[in-house]
Every structure is written in structure tokens, then in C-alpha cells.
Amino acid sequence: MNARxxxxxxxxxxxxSRGGHxxxxxxxxxxxxxxxxxxxxxxxxxxxxxxxxxxxEKLPSGPGYALTPKAVRRLDEAATxxxxxxxxxxxxxxxxxxxxxxxxxxxxxxxxxxxGYLGFAPLADSTWIGPxxxxxxxxxxxxxxxxxxxxxxxxxGMSAALVARTWDxxxxxxxxxxxxxxxxxxxxxxxxxxxxxEAFAARSALVHEWxxxxxxxxxxxxxxxxxxxxxxxxxxxxxxxSARLLxxxxxxVDACLEDPRG
Numbered sequence: 001m002n003a004r005x006x007x008x009x010x011x012x013x014x015x016x017s018r019g020g021h022x023x024x025x026x027x028x029x030x031x032x033x034x035x036x037x038x039x040x041x042x043x044x045x046x047x048x049x050x051x052x053x054x055x056x057e058k059l060p061s062g063p064g065y066a067l068t069p070k071a072v073r074r075l076d077e078a079a080t081x082x083x084x085x086x087x088x089x090x091x092x093x094x095x096x097x098x099x100x101x102x103x104x105x106x107x108x109x110x111x112x113x114x115x116g117y118l119g120f121a122p123l124a125d126s127t128w129i130g131p132x133x134x135x136x137x138x139x140x141x142x143x144x145x146x147x148x149x150x151x152x153x154x155x156x157g158m159s160a161a162l163v164a165r166t167w168d169x170x171x172x173x174x175x176x177x178x179x180x181x182x183x184x185x186x187x188x189x190x191x192x193x194x195x196x197x198e199a200f201a202a203r204s205a206l207v208h209e210w211x212x213x214x215x216x217x218x219x220x221x222x223x224x225x226x227x228x229x230x231x232x233x234x235x236x237x238x239x240x241x242s243a244r245l246l247x248x249x250x251x252x253v254d255a256c257l258e259d260p261r262g
Contacts, residue, residue: 001034001208003044008053009208011067012075014253021066023059025260030253033201061260077136081214082207084235090131090221094155095120097128097137099148107144114140119218121166129166131220163224172216176230179209180237187241196255199248203241210238 010030015022022030024045028038045065048054053074054065067075097120102108112122118137120130133150141148155162163169186205190198217231225231256262 001036001205003031003036003040004048005208005211006031006034006036006204007041007044007048008075009204009211010253011071012078012211013204013207014250016067016072016075016079018253018257019066020072021057021059021064022257023062023064023260025062026256027065029256029260029262030200033197033252034204077134078211078214081219082211083239088132088219090223092154093152095130095133096123096151096153097141097148098151099126099128099141099146101126102144102146111140111144111146113215116218117215119220121218123166130218160224163220167218167220169226173226173230175213175216176234179213180230180234182209183234183237183241194248196248196252199245200252203245203249206238206242206245210242 007027010027011020011022024042027045028041031041032038045054049056049065052068053071055068057064057066097115099111102111114136115121115128115130118130118134118140119132120128123129133152137150183206186202190202194202222229
């Protein structure tokens with residue numbers, strides 16, 4: 001598991017609700033069951049601090065790092081999508097962002113990644129479409145020094161056909177099927193009575209891979225998705241197993257925070 005991604009998972013899934021900070025030693029102990037070595041944890045922490053996601057903080061149990069406001073906003077928004085806690089009803093309107101032509105390839109790739117995370121896909125060159133807007137759009141444009149026009153529109157046609165042309169639903173469906181198969185294998189591989197650490201590791205694996213759908217699934221309205229959508233079955237399994245493993249996972253995190261060095 002990538003150290004940076006694992007840290008985002010731990011902060012978002014456990015530490016955000018505990019004040020958003022932790023000693024470095026606790027973070028090292030938490031990520032050990034995930035196969036992340038201590039040097040990789042420290043390197044990832046330093047990188048996240050340089051990128052503005054974490055800030056250093058002196059804690060009673062030693063040097064630590066806390067979430068920045070930028071990170072809190074991103075993790076809270078991610079949590080509403082991962083656990084589907086917000087009302088995601090669709091009003092039937094599409095949100096479009098039309099940017100100036102971008103010549104630089106690396107800039108185009110950054111835009112694709114950033115807009116994709118927000119649920120937008122390229123409708124045409126320099127035109128992005130999504131089922132809902134986001135406060136982060138302006139921040140992305142400002143970071144790239146781009147101007148854009150933004151529109152809200154109703155589609156005069158078959159929106160399901162528009163979705164099928166714009167997003168790779170076939171690839172997304174297969175990704176959900178793969179996730180479900182891997183998730184079942186992870187859960188069934190646990191002992192009958194797993195330790196808190198084993199439950200934490202298994203749940204972290206589920207959450208980590210599920211979180212990847214934030215970059216792939218635009219959160220399209222269910223009415224525009226195919227019947228028997230595999231994402232529904234995968235989501236039900238994620239909800240059930242992540243909730244079942246949560247109490248033991250919380251105990252492990254609490255133990256790491258109380259005794260950072262074990």
C-alpha cells in the first residue's frame with residue numbers, strides 16, 4: 001500500500017474524528033500492519049506537509065502532525081462520497097466548465113485528474129461536464145492559472161446515451177466487480193476471531209481500494225446507470241463489512257494513540 005495514500009486513509013477514516021492529529025510514532029505503528037515501513041511513513045508525512053495537507057505540531061507524546069484546513073475540507077468531502085452520507089439527488093441539470101485551450105500536456109493531465117476526482121469528464125476539447133458542481137473547481141482553475149466559463153444546462157436528448165458516450169461505464173463496472181471479488185477474499189481470509197490489528201488491516205484494505213473509486217466514479221444519478229449496476233452490490237458489501245470491522249479497528253487506533261511505540 002502506498003504510504004501517502006495510507007496516511008490519507010488513516011487521517012480520514014480515524015483521526016479526523018479524533019481531533020485530526022497524531023504523533024509520528026503512532027502513525028508509524030498504525031501503518032505497520034499495512035506493510036508500510038517507518039522510513040516510508042516519515043517521507044510521506046514530509047511530502048504531505050510540503051503540499052499543504054499536514055502541519056507539524058508538538059503533542060504530549062512527541063512530535064506529531066495535524067490536518068490543515070485544506071485537508072479537512074478534502075477529507076470531509078471524500079467521506080460524504082465514500083459513505084454516501086449526503087443527499088446526492090440530481091436535479092436533472094448538468095454543470096459545464098469551458099476552459100481556454102491548454103497546450104501543455106502536463107497541465108492537461110493535472111486537469112483531467114483533478115476534474116475527474118470532482119466527477120467531471122471531458123465532453124469535448126476544453127469542455128468538462130459533470131452531474132453536480134464543486135467548490136474546488138475555482139481552486140483548480142486558479143492553481144493552473146486558467147480562465148473558464150461555467151454553465152448549468154439541461155440536456156435536450158437522451159441523457160443515458162450522453163453518459164454512455166462520455167464515461168467508460170463498462171470499465172467502471174468491471175472495476176466494481178474486481179473490487180468485490182478482492183474484498184470478499186480479504187474478509188474471508190480473516191481468522192474466525194481476528195485481533196484488533198488484523199481487523200484494522202483488513203478494513204484498511206477495503207477502505208483504501210474503495211477510496212480509489214473517488215477518482216473513477218463520477219457519482220452519476222442512478223437513473224442514468226444500467227440495470228443491475230455492480231456498483232450497488234459492491235457498495236452494499238462495503239457498507240456491511242466496513243461497519244462490522246469498525247469497532248475492532250477503532251480499538252487498534254486508540255491503542256496506537258495511547259501507546260505510540262507499543
